[in-house]
Amino acid sequence: MRIAGIQISANADMDRTIERAAEMAGLAAEKGAKIICYPELFLTPWFPLKEEKTFFPLAENVTGKRFGRIREISRAAEAVVIIPFFETRNGSYYNSAAVIDHGELLGVYRKVHLPNIPLYREQFYFSPGDTGFPVFETSQGKIGIQICWDNLFPEGSRILALKGAEIIFAPTAASQQTHSLWEHAISANAFANNVFIFRVNRVGREDGLSFYGRSFCAGPWGEMVSELAGGKEAIVLADIDPKERAEALETWGFLKNRRPGEYGELVK
Numbered sequence: 001m002r003i004a005g006i007q008i009s010a011n012a013d014m015d016r017t018i019e020r021a022a023e024m025a026g027l028a029a030e031k032g033a034k035i036i037c038y039p040e041l042f043l044t045p046w047f048p049l050k051e052e053k054t055f056f057p058l059a060e061n062v063t064g065k066r067f068g069r070i071r072e073i074s075r076a077a078e079a080v081v082i083i084p085f086f087e088t089r090n091g092s093y094y095n096s097a098a099v100i101d102h103g104e105l106l107g108v109y110r111k112v113h114l115p116n117i118p119l120y121r122e123q124f125y126f127s128p129g130d131t132g133f134p135v136f137e138t139s140q141g142k143i144g145i146q147i148c149w150d151n152l153f154p155e156g157s158r159i160l161a162l163k164g165a166e167i168i169f170a171p172t173a174a175s176q177q178t179h180s181l182w183e184h185a186i187s188a189n190a191f192a193n194n195v196f197i198f199r200v201n202r203v204g205r206e207d208g209l210s211f212y213g214r215s216f217c218a219g220p221w222g223e224m225v226s227e228l229a230g231g232k233e234a235i236v237l238a239d240i241d242p243k244e245r246a247e248a249l250e251t252w253g254f255l256k257n258r259r260p261g262e263y264g265e266l267v268k
Helices: 014-030 053-058 065-077 148-152 154-162 179-193 242-252
Strands: 002-007 035-037 080-089 092-101 104-110 136-138 141-145 167-172 196-201 203-206 209-212 216-218 234-239
Touching: 002 014, 002 196, 014 035, 014 065, 014 234, 035 167, 065 080, 065 092, 065 104, 080 141, 080 167, 092 136, 092 141, 104 136, 148 154, 148 167, 148 179, 154 167, 154 179, 167 179, 179 196, 179 216, 196 234, 216 234
Parallel strands: 002 035, 035 080, 141 167, 167 196
Antiparallel strands: 002 234, 080 092, 092 104, 136 141, 196 216, 203 209
16 A cells, blocks of 8 residues: 655645645645645644744634535545644644545544643643544554654554554654654654554744654564655655564564553553
8 A cells, every 4th residue: 555745834824735735635646645644733834833822823623614625635635634733622722633534534633742842832732632542444444643742652652553553644843853863763663563654744944943854654663664755845655565564563572462460650
């Protein structure tokens, strides 16, 4: 199966960004992509770099008009599309990702781990996710999502693997040339859980902050199974074979040889 990560630059005009996303999804579909993922919060400029209440109106609801257009993108591409976005729901705000399968909304994952560091003041804007770690049963298999900082807390990836996720999509918004750190973290999670993990990063310079792209897909043996993208807008393709995951699971036995009774200290 072919899957795609789309590196795309944000535009101050959200509707223009959506149309650019539609164009790139069409190109990915022409190349055979059956699952398409975009970067973290790609519909908006990177507002969490500072704390300002004026950015809250940027939030969207999955029942809104713009998501109607996004469903059309998935339907036209005949693909599963993962849309990271700034979500408002019942008076709360989340850093979220919607999963849309051939135009049908399967559900939303909300980021659990929120940084509060320079240029990433996410705790000011978002509540911690309330969805747990769902596995979405799509027409193309079982997938999970871990948004940016989530990937640095390996418990989430382990839960998704135990629940049967075959691919974890990791939309990110990383800057300051931290690629080597992310490559190590993503590859280690992929190997430790014998899953495919597709890291899809932002690109472009925004308000002095440079997002470097370099998206890639890691395989269940921890190896890279796609080309490593550069720092410009791009469609990154990965051809994956579920048999590789089955072989890795059988060879290493990480999941079946766990000893949960010994791990109680993790949740104290």
